[in-house]
Amino acid sequence: MSVDTASTLVILVLLFPLGGAALNGLLGPVFGRRFVNLIGTLSIFASFVVACVVLANVVGAASGHSAITVRLWQWIDLGGGTNLSVGMDFTLDPLSALMLMVITGVGFLIHVYSVGYMEHDPGVARFFSYMNFFIFSMLTLVLAADLVILVVGWALVALSSYLLIGFWHDRPTAVLAARKAFITQVIGDVALVIAAFLIVLNTHTLSLPNIFARTQAFPAGGALITGICVLLAIGAFAKSAQFPLHTWLPDAMEGPTPVSALIHAATMVTAGVYLIARFHVLFNLAPVAEGLVACVGMGTALMAGIIALSQIDIKRVIAYSTMSQIGLMIYAVGIGAYSAGMFHFATHAVFKALLFMAAGNVIHALHDEQDIRLMGGLHARMKWTNLAFAAGSLALGGFILFSGWFSKEELLGFGTVSGPGPAPWLLYAVGVGINVLTGLYAFRLYFRVFHGEPQTARGFGVKEPGLAMLVPVLILGVLAVVVAWPLEFPVPNTLHLFSDFLSPVFAGSQSPLLHDPGTGLALIALTIGSVASLLGIGLALRLWYEHRPDAGEVLARLPRAIPLLSYNKFYFDEIYDRALVQPVKAVARTARRVVEPDVMDGWVAGIGDLMRGFSFDMRIIQTGLIRDYASVFTVFAVILVVVWVLIAK
């Protein structure tokens, strides 16, 4: 693909969503709902078509030429002998092409779904404007070939996320959730920017390809590169809702459901995975940071899986499951299995968007009811949604031959051979445990929502939603089953279309933690993982479908602490509240009660008092007698003359 073609494609793929955002934002309120729906979905569809052309070009490129970086124009010349310039640089390579496909493809379906979901919302123009703008931001982030552009995209997705979580800004909880998400992500932004500064200081360039070509600036395993990678990882953790910066994601479910599907499941929250994959050249020089990333990812996956088991809000269950699945992706890129991580990203984007949108159908049908204790028995009345949700749950739970099974087993297969010592084995064992957990929570949700008896009168009167909401769900439902079939099989030396496609990106540098598991070990891991997933799903079937034994009885036999910890999300919100929020509030209160009246007002009033006292004193010399003034004048004139004469001498 030539530079001109690439530039045109980049401009087009970015311009469509941006233009859609501008049109919807500026003209949407004038032209009304039909215009907004049309522009909002068509702009993303156009972008999707361009993304397909990009994919075709990248696939069709000669071997070794699949990556191309174009400079649209130079944005800022930093000059001053630094030789630094910020360019509108964008990369088209297999990794960005994959991201483009997922973002615009899944994004388009979610936009179509939004047409139905926001049918009665008066703010639909604003909604589509924000959604299109999010797609633009996310595309900027994944296409960026310049550190500054990357950071700009990184910040813009946080902004769109903030705007969309707080879309219903008359709800105090939504506003608070938006603020929480934004502030948490800013912590990651700061870490990312510091890492960027360190990188630029040592490589003297802002262009990503140049940075990756100049890694000799960093001694392998040194403190500098480890620090940079840890900072990058913190940025990724904040964006991808990983421990300890994970608390914003469940609250972000306050936003409209399409937003949860698009931003907080399919695309933005996986930006952290993308970031680590994009910076894999640096991470491969810092095994300590990679180990940390792997541990945090697996730890978060476990924690979120446990929490998901006992949440009662349908969207929060899926949110914690997202957190858990992203934890697995982060684990995969941590151990250097980048293709496996990105593969799970792709399948997860499909089945998690599906689950959110199907959940949206349920919420819609039950008139904004989100408590799963008040659901049940929907399978008879919402057949299609039920089927789609079941497909999504099977994919999530890792049922054999569903898309999630391929990607999850692939990344766990690499887990069996990652790095030296017992720690990787421990992580792998946790991963197998998470397979059980995933099956459990996925099917707890499915059985409680769609099976059993309706718990409220409304449950008997539910209907399937309109076509705009049903068709995207069904398309994703089919994709959730078949998307992985032609792409990848989690055993070496079999079908590896997906990782072969990505291999040019990751070929240059390999993680010291990554090893080839070999066919035998991969088969064993595949068996263990599949059995674990089936075990989880089977257990869920016993507990929540057949009620032999009933989940309540099992719960009663467990120590009280476990369900309490799970239900209360390990008390992270409370801990952060005590440790961070309350001290800050206490400082603010002290400032208001003591510092402001006594100190701040004190010195302002003090200056006033001082001036008044001084002027009282000065009034004495105003006698009103002309001769007094003349005397003073004379005396000072004499003094002036004397002093002048003395100085002149």
Next chain:
Amino acid sequence: MLNPNLFPFLLGLAAFLFTVGATGVLIRRNPIVVFMCIELMLNAANVALVAYGRFLNSEEGQIFAFMVIVVAAAEVVVGLALITQIFRLGRELDVDDLSEMKD
């Protein structure tokens, strides 16, 4: 050409006149006398200016003296007008009594 030895005497005369005038301004209470004393101070300055001009062989001193005379004339016009107005208000002619601006 004047005798250069005369210069200190001329300056001394100017200083004497100036001191007399300044003292008068400070101690007298009749505004007319105060004005006369101010005139005395101005003319003391004139003497000094003319003396310097003469001894430095420059016309500037004399020119400046004329300036001072003009200013003094203008000042007397304003001053006497004020005094006349004060008198017409039936006030006593005493500068210590003129202190309304204080309050």
